[in-house]
Amino acid sequence: MKQINSSAELKAVLKADKVLLFVHFEWSSSSRYVLWNLEEWEKESDWANGESAFEIYWLEPDEHPDTWKWIGENAVNLDQENGYTGGLVWLRNGAVVGTVENQEFPGLRELKRLTKLRLGIEERAGQSSVVDPELLRILCCPETYQDIKVAEAAVIEKINQQIFTGALRNRRGQVIREVIEGGLVRADGRYLYPIRHNIPIMLVDEAIPLIG
Incomplete structure (x- = not known):
């Protein structure tokens, strides 16, 4: 894990x-708990053998106040009621593709899965296994009540x-920053409901x- 010591290094x-x-x-x-998990992850064989397909960087904004601007603009809402206690940010070519705050840390096993998914480290499997078949039978579009079907892997990719390029918005008009695991396509093919x-x-x- 490499430490970032200035805004220039962050760039x-x-x-x-x-x-x-x-x-x-x-x-x-x-934050200290997440740090401990990351250190445990780095001790594993894939890190020790230099086989990791990505890098982990460590940033302490309190020590480098000039990095706060980027954090507030790209990674988190700094005006939230409970304050910001730090977190994890997944980046691809400088674009944020996912975030999770330290106080919502999902555990090391889930972190590994999310990292592979969000950074595209391994090919995503077909999406049919993502949704329970029984659940799929009772779901429908909440707007038109049309049937839905599991999206093909090529559509999700x-x-x-x-999403990686920041070019996609949802129906509300918000830019989508977090990649999806799969999706359910409405029968008329106009909309996809994401699976996360x-x-x-x-x-x-x-x-x-x-x-369109």
């Missing part, structure tokens, strides 16, 4: 292909590539347009 990191950025605060117990953490997001505003 250099943003040019890298695949990065997991850890925003750390020594005063935060949740195309969507994630658009194995959960279909069946909200009209969160749907992703496939046409």
Whole structure:
């Protein structure tokens, strides 16, 4: 794990292909816990043999205040009620493709899975195994009540590539920053409901347009 010591070093990191950025605060117990997990991960064989397909960088904004501007503009809402205790930011070629705050750390096993998914380290499997078949039978479009079907892997890959470049918005008009594991396509093919953490997001505003 490499430490970032200035905004200039942060800019250099943003040019890298695949990065997991850890925003750390020594005063935060949740941040220290995440740090411990990252250190345990680095001890594993893939890191020891230099086989990792990405880099982990460590940033302490309190020691380098000039980095706060980038964090506030790209990684987190600094005006949130409970304050910001640091977190993990996945980056591809400088674009944020996912974030999680330290106090919501999902555990090391889930972190590994999310990192592979969000950084495109391994090919995504077909999406049919993402949604429970029984659940799929009872789901429908919440707007038109049309049937839905599991999106093909090629569709998900195309969507994630658009997310990586910051070129995709949901029906609410918000830029989508977090890649998706899969999706459910409405029968007319106009919209896709994203799947994240194995959960279909069946909200009209969160749907992703496939046409136009």
